[in-house]
Amino acid sequence: MNKEEIIEALKTIIEPYSEDAAALAQIDENTDFIKDLKINSANLVDIVLDVEEKFNIEIDNDSMAKMLTVKATAEIIAQKSKANAG
Amino acid sequence: MTTQEILNQLPYGKAFLFVEELLHIDENGAKGTYTYAKELPFYEGHFKNHPITPAVILTETMAQIGVVCLGIYLLKDIETDQNISLAMTSNAIDFLKPVNPGEQVTVTSEKVYFRFNKLSCKVKMENAAGEVVCKGNISGMLIPKENGQ
Numbered sequence: 096m097n098k099e100e101i102i103e104a105l106k107t108i109i110e111p112y113s114e115d116a117a118a119l120a121q122i123d124e125n126t127d128f129i130k131d132l133k134i135n136s137a138n139l140v141d142i143v144l145d146v147e148e149k150f151n152i153e154i155d156n157d158s159m160a161k162m163l164t165v166k167a168t169a170e171i172i173a174q175k176s177k178a179n180a181g
Numbered sequence: 182m183t184t185q186e187i188l189n190q191l192p193y194g195k196a197f198l199f200v201e202e203l204l205h206i207d208e209n210g211a212k213g214t215y216t217y218a219k220e221l222p223f224y225e226g227h228f229k230n231h232p233i234t235p236a237v238i239l240t241e242t243m244a245q246i247g248v249v250c251l252g253i254y255l256l257k258d259i260e261t262d263q264n265i266s267l268a269m270t271s272n273a274i275d276f277l278k279p280v281n282p283g284e285q286v287t288v289t290s291e292k293v294y295f296r297f298n299k300l301s302c303k304v305k306m307e308n309a310a311g312e313v314v315c316k317g318n319i320s321g322m323l324i325p326k327e328n329g330q
Contacts, residue, residue, distance in 0.1 A: 135270070136299075136322060137268075137270035137271065137299055137320065137321075137322050138270075140296060140297045140298075140299040140322075141299075143296075143297065144294070144296060156297065159297050
């Protein structure tokens with residue numbers, strides 16, 4: 096999966112957790128889950144669990160702490176997927 | 182960690198404590214009881230001349246026994262000498278039978294997951310006859326607090 100595909104898949108995962116339709120429509124790499132999408136910490140955990148399932152990877156505490164923007168999350172997904180494949 | 186140590190760590194005052202006895206706890210779930218004394222203040226208004234335990238109180242009871250007690254147990258190796266509170270972040274509960282003043286209920290919870298301090302549990306409450314009165318899913322974020330603040 097390339098970066099664009101990862102971001103597309105991420106959008107689908109994120110959508111049910113934000114009420115802000117306008118912000119959802121404008122998701123890009125720089126979107127911040129908490130500031131832009133108003134997602135709370137409890138739902139952020141659900142997003143991470145959905146990411147684990149969708150991409151078949153395991154997210155540790157350190158990675159979780161970094162997953163605050165679309166870009167950072169996509170990078171961690173790419174990294175972990177690569178580690179899996181290798 | 183003994184069940185008494187868990188009860189001692191609960192952050193609730195007497196007016197809002199809905200755990201009486203913790204019968205069993207392990208890393209996968211908790212089981213405990215509570216008796217709704219006939220004198221509890223909300224019965225006067227819920228409802229006029231027809232006291233019945235409010236659904237929010239049943240939900241709170243399931244959360245305190247099933248999720249908060251379990252959370253304290255699960256954090257036992259991570260945090261010490263700290264009070265733990267739980268912010269309930271979501272619940273989906275079906276209410277099947279009324280609970281009258283004076284009834285004792287038993288709550289049983291099963292952990293669904295505990296990740297990144299979010300604890301999600303399947304919970305159910307049974308009355309003294311063993312009938313399920315409500316059941317569902319409750320999740321919360323565990324927040325360790327220093328010095329009980």
